Amino acid sequence: MIRILLADDQRLVRAGIRGILDDEDDLRVAAEAGDGHEALATCRELRPDVVLMDIRMPGMDGLEAARRIAGDARLAAVKVVMLTTFDLDEYVYGALRAGATGFLLKDTEPAELLHAVRVAARGDALISPSVTRRLIAEFAGRPDHIRKPDHRLDALTAREREVMRLIAAGRTNHEIARQLVVSPLTAKTHVSRIMAKLGARDRSQVVVMAYEYGMVTPGHRTD
Structure with missing residues (x-):
């Protein structure tokens, strides 16, 4: 059972999303929160698997709450x-860097919402081709966001760098396995080693790093 914390300052929005999630046998909304302070406190108390967090809330907004959750070692397993409501928001790039797994538009289709929750819960890629990759390419691809090479990249093998570029392209483990002609387990092992070497919380941070360090650029093709 995937336990979910739903944080949004609008009750009607929460009710609508809860209705979609609670209809599924493997999903359950464990709690709701109306602002970032409440979301953070509830998260520390319940340790949900996934937090669906509105960006714009009164008091502490969702971005600050996400940063604090990502920065709390006790909540390392929380996604x-x-x-x-905005498909391009520069603050979301900051949230991804801080450790948010990804983001969705509120008017997304129910099936996509359900898929996103399940994907986030298992720690797999949550890189929406229509939104998240476009946002990362928009902001991480700017010259002022390109970082100097990081010594942690030196620890990556040539194969791991190749896998990192595929992660940045939004490939799942199975897609990486097919493209590199390896087993899904081998692909998963490569991804796990990359995250460990880079100190990345999840795949979204790997994607951000790939853009920031210039390993991939907007429009880069991997097929």
Whole structure:
């Protein structure tokens, strides 16, 4: 059972999303929160698997709450998915860097919402081709966001760098396995080693790093 914390300052929005989630046998909304302070406190108390967090809330907003959750070692297993009414928001890039797993538009289709929750819960890629990759390419691809090479990249093998580029392209483990002609287990092992060497919380941070360090650029093709 995937336990979910739903954080949004609008009760009607929460009710609508809860209705979609609670209809599924493997999903359960364990709690709701109306602002970032409440979301953070509830998260520390319940340790949910996934937090669906609205970006714009009164008091502490969702971005700050996401940063604090990502920065709390006790909540390392909690995955945060940001909810927004805007498909391009520079603050979301900051949230991804801080450790949010990804983000969704509030008007996304129910099936996509359900898929996103399940994907986030298992720690797999949550890189929406229509939104998240476009946002990362928009902001991480700017010259002022390109970092100097990081010594942690030196620890990556040539194969791991190749896998990292595929992660940045939004490939799942199975897609990586097919493209590199290896087993899904081998692909998963490569991804796990990359995350460990880079100190990345999840795949979204690997994607951000790939863009920031210039390993991939907007429009880069991997097929």
